[in-house]
Amino acid sequence: MLSTQLKTYTSSFINKVLNREGGGFAKRIRHRNSEFWGTPEGKTIKAIPMDAQDPLTKWQDIKYWQRKLSNKHNSIEFAKKYGCLVPEIYWQGSDVSTIYTQNLPDKFFIKPTIGAGSKLVFLMDGTFNLMDQQHYTLDAIVAKLGEAVRNDSRLEFIVQEFLRTEEGNYKIPDDYKIYLFNGEIACIQLINRLSPHKGFTTCYDENWKQIKEINTYYAKGAYQPPPACLPEMLEQAKRLSKVYEIFVRIDFYATDKGAVFGEFTPTPFMGKSFTPAGEQMLLAYWDKYCPGMI
Structure with a gap:
């Protein structure tokens, strides 16, 4: 025992x-x-x-x-280089005000090019972010992204397609x-x-x-x-x-x-x-x- x-x-x-x-x-x-x-x-x-x-x-x-591949833009480019399927990119940059110029679909995904831990990630279904279970207008999202860029000038964001499951x-x-x-x-x-x-x-x-x-x-x-x-x-x-x-x-x-x-x-x-x-x-x-x- x-x-x-x-x-x-x-x-x-x-x-x-x-x-x-x-x-x-x-x-x-x-x-x-x-x-x-x-x-x-x-x-x-x-x-x-x-x-x-x-x-x-x-x-x-x-x-x-x-280390270059820890930048999510670079990692996507590298994967493309070697024939991998990658998500469709709708917009990328640091001037987040230009997101308004894009005719975004109802469902989309936003992530920073650098960083880990799902911070500043928006998996949007309409105004609902599936990641944190909160509602956001596009204005509110852009405001959050803009604040992040002001705090870190190296930061860019990627807006890409919301991938569907195999079903x-x-x-x-x-x-x-x-x-x-x-x-x-x-x-x-x-x-x-x-x-x-x-x-x-x-x-x-x-x-x-x-x-x-x-x-x-x-x-x-x-x-x-x-x-x-x-x-x-x-x-x-x-x-x-x-x-x-x-x-x-x-x-x-x-x-x-x-x-x-x-x-x-x-x-x-x-x-x-x-x-x-x-x-x-x-x-x-x-x-x-x-x-x-x-």
């Missing part, structure tokens, strides 16, 4: 430590974050605009060039988060999102066999069948990862158009909330397929 209680306590303690500080994988992610963004040049690199027509040598002309429905899209190491897939984390920070998650291997959850940030969900576009999603993810080379999580959406690229995430969850088994698996892939890499 005492032995069982001790094992339970030890397991609980380890999980609490991993949630708060993380293990070896988290240390690598924190080191990467420091190397990527801990220098004065780090913030300016995000703001360097790139184009799908730019040669790869231009993309890779700086140390840790992958043609409008809802907060499910995220297919693929953990990749130089073209090798470690796992696929499916997140059924209810809001920016709430939802359910399940994890699968490359053959869509369900595996234990690698991260506890979201509540555990139930098995779901693979999307119809899974083969093209994985093929595109591998193609992008081979060029990106170092570890990255690449996010996709399953839509009625097929697999649509979402974004690159070089420091997922800042390394926190990964389970011991998740840490072990990701470290093993890192050491095997990206040895010695940042």
Whole structure:
């Protein structure tokens, strides 16, 4: 009895430590974050605009060039360069007053080009933002975006299409988060999102066999069948990862158009909330397929 209680306590303690500080994988992610963004040049690199027509040598002309892809405009251009489907862009810029010149549809999606955590994100169905469950007029949205730009001159916003599900429905899209190491897939984390920070998650291997959850940030969900576009999603993810080379999580959406690229995430969850088994698996892939890499 005492032995069982001790094992339970030890397991609980380890999980609490991993949630708060993380293990070896988290240390690598924190080191990467420091190397990527801990220098004065780090913030300016995000703001360097790139184009799908730019040669790869231009993309890779700086140390840790992958930092350019943390700009969501650049990530879309890079995905286009390698043949991925991307959302239709209605408007992009920092002069948010010009949004009024666009004949926006009733449903659209707004996101900043830099930043994480679903801040300043509007997934609009008419005047209703599905992300924070609040109503906004276009005037109110533009006012919020304008204030953000005044506080950070590097900031731009993208207004893009509201992607439909494979069934043609409008809802907060499910995220297919693929953990990749130089073209090798470690796992696929499916997140059924209810809001920016709430939802359910399940994890699968490359053959869509369900595996234990690698991260506890979201509540555990139930098995779901693979999307119809899974083969093209994985093929595109591998193609992008081979060029990106170092570890990255690449996010996709399953839509009625097929697999649509979402974004690159070089420091997922800042390394926190990964389970011991998740840490072990990701470290093993890192050491095997990206040895010695940042």
